[in-house]
Amino acid sequence: MDAQTCILTRRSVRKFTDEPVSRELLEKVVALAAYAPSWKNTQISRYLAIEDPAVQNTIAEEYCLAGANNPNIIKGAPLLVAQTFVKDRCGYNRDGTFTTDREDGWQYYDCGIAAQTFCLAAHDLGLGTVIMGVFDRKRLQAYLEIPQDQELMALIAVGHPAEVGPAPKRKDVDVLLSWR
Numbered sequence: 001m002d003a004q005t006c007i008l009t010r011r012s013v014r015k016f017t018d019e020p021v022s023r024e025l026l027e028k029v030v031a032l033a034a035y036a037p038s039w040k041n042t043q044i045s046r047y048l049a050i051e052d053p054a055v056q057n058t059i060a061e062e063y064c065l066a067g068a069n070n071p072n073i074i075k076g077a078p079l080l081v082a083q084t085f086v087k088d089r090c091g092y093n094r095d096g097t098f099t100t101d102r103e104d105g106w107q108y109y110d111c112g113i114a115a116q117t118f119c120l121a122a123h124d125l126g127l128g129t130v131i132m133g134v135f136d137r138k139r140l141q142a143y144l145e146i147p148q149d150q151e152l153m154a155l156i157a158v159g160h161p162a163e164v165g166p167a168p169k170r171k172d173v174d175v176l177l178s179w180r
């Protein structure tokens with residue numbers, strides 16, 4: 001698939017078939033996501049693959065928040081990936097001070113780029129994904145026993161698409177782009 005087609009046809013997929021996602025396929029996705037640009041090539045993004053339906057059910061039942069259909073998405077996905085990041089690297093100088101007034105905000109920026117690269121790679125390999133931000137982050141981080149030097153960023157449901165919705169409307173270029 002060429003890059004433009006991949007960008008234009010990737011959708012957030014919220015319904016998946018029962019077909020499992022092989023470890024080999026997920027490894028390919030992560031190997032491609034590793035090529036995302038990152039602050040000083042710090043590559044802080046990590047991926048915890050959750051393939052135990054009991055754990056997914058617990059996350060769906062006990063760690064989601066109102067405002068999204070995430071419990072059903074998580075229960076219906078063959079695989080759930082928790083994206084985490086290694087703290088205190090991205091946005092920092094070697095002596096531990098911040099490089100810019102964005103302070104540690106760059107770590108979220110890098111995670112976003114990595115997540116989109118992950119989703120585009122998955123799409124190219126025939127998988128559907130949806131990034132989810134609506135969950136009880138601190139409690140879920142404890143339940144998943146995320147290491148102390150990492151922080152939970154996002155959940156990404158992964159599977160073979162059963163249903164792909166239309167693209168939500170995008171803003172026009174004249175709204176997005178200005179010139180000086």
Ligand SMILES: Cc1cc2nc3c(=O)[nH]c(=O)nc-3n(C[C@H](O)[C@H](O)[C@H](O)COP(=O)(O)O)c2cc1C
Nearest residue numbers: 010011012014068069070130131132133134167168
């Ligand atoms: C940071 C972030 C958080 C999101 N959180 C959720 C979520 O909790 N639940 C959900 O169903 N979709 C979530 N989405 C998916 C967006 O709703 C979706 O990307 C947007 O509507 C555009 O649709 P598209 O991805 O098909 O182009 C999230 C997307 C991003 C980037």
